[in-house]
Amino acid sequence: MKLATWNVNSLKVRLQHLLEWLARTQPDVVCLQETKLEDTGFPKREIEAAGYAACFHGQKTYNGVAILSRRGLSQVEPGIHGYADDHKRVLSATVDGVRVVCTYVPNGQAVGTIKYAYKLDWFLAFERWLAEGLAHHPQLAVLGDYNVAPEERDVHNPKRWAGQVLFSEPERAAFRRLLGLGLTDAYRLFPQAERMFTWWDYRLNAFQKNMGLRIDHILLSDALARRCRSCSIDLAPRALERPSDHAPVIAEIADE
DNA sequence: ATGGTAGAAACTCTA
Numbered sequence A: 001m002k003l004a005t006w007n008v009n010s011l012k013v014r015l016q017h018l019l020e021w022l023a024r025t026q027p028d029v030v031c032l033q034e035t036k037l038e039d040t041g042f043p044k045r046e047i048e049a050a051g052y053a054a055c056f057h058g059q060k061t062y063n064g065v066a067i068l069s070r071r072g073l074s075q076v077e078p079g080i081h082g083y084a085d086d087h088k089r090v091l092s093a094t095v096d097g098v099r100v101v102c103t104y105v106p107n108g109q110a111v112g113t114i115k116y117a118y119k120l121d122w123f124l125a126f127e128r129w130l131a132e133g134l135a136h137h138p139q140l141a142v143l144g145d146y147n148v149a150p151e152e153r154d155v156h157n158p159k160r161w162a163g164q165v166l167f168s169e170p171e172r173a174a175f176r177r178l179l180g181l182g183l184t185d186a187y188r189l190f191p192q193a194e195r196m197f198t199w200w201d202y203r204l205n206a207f208q209k210n211m212g213l214r215i216d217h218i219l220l221s222d223a224l225a226r227r228c229r230s231c232s233i234d235l236a237p238r239a240l241e242r243p244s245d246h247a248p249v250i251a252e253i254a255d256e
Numbered sequence B: 001a002t003g004g005t006a007g008a009a010a011c012t013c014t015a
Helices: A013-024 A044-049 A113-138 A171-181 A220-228
Strands: A002-007 A030-031 A053-057 A065-069 A073-079 A090-095 A098-104 A140-145 A183-185 A216-221 A228-233 A248-255
Touching: A002 A013, A002 A065, A002 A098, A002 A140, A002 A216, A030 A098, A044 A053, A053 A090, A065 A090, A065 A098, A065 A220, A098 A113, A113 A140, A113 A171, A140 A248, A171 A183, A216 A220, A216 A248, A220 A228
Parallel strands: A002 A030, A098 A140
Antiparallel strands: A002 A248, A030 A065, A053 A065, A073 A090, A090 A098, A140 A216, A183 A216, A228 A248
């Protein structure tokens, strides 16, 4: 089973990129973030014509998540149980016995702001809820835009980014607590090239200069990590005209 | 040195 995550930064704008990428890459499950679409405006017809069932949890202008699957979808659940949040950031569904969680972690804006405090509070709720999720679903995959670069090698210039939002120590500690629940960063299961990232600012030609951060991740429970055969970042969509500022991440899980 | 771009929506906020 091929699992993928991609922050598309507006599904309306990126629909053609997505459809072409689905046809070329042939993933089984895709988690999308920043769809920026209300559910009534979701391009269900186009996605279904490409061979994918879809569930979605969106809102106007900001946030919005969706899960696409060509192996069916069941037990769809929006949000973090017990955590009231106006932002549509989490969606879960089961595909072939795998519990898939699609997440769009708050950006946090800047250290010390209200949005940063919300990010850390949100992480606490997410962590608590994932601990329960792991207890109920041994085969759990948590894919999305975490808005955290875990390590220095995940940042193009760790000195400049030290203490900044997306790389501050409290955010990295929150990310490590997720790993502490029994989740594994699929990307680090395998040898990877140096200076590989998933997000590059639109400004200052950041992508051309590879001034990026690795903030999009696929976390796998032990049972799934054992079956994981590869994990890679697909840089091609980021190089297209009018791209998302994020690249997709793909993990292959061996069928049982 | 505090820019710069992109998206959505509506002359600003978020990333």
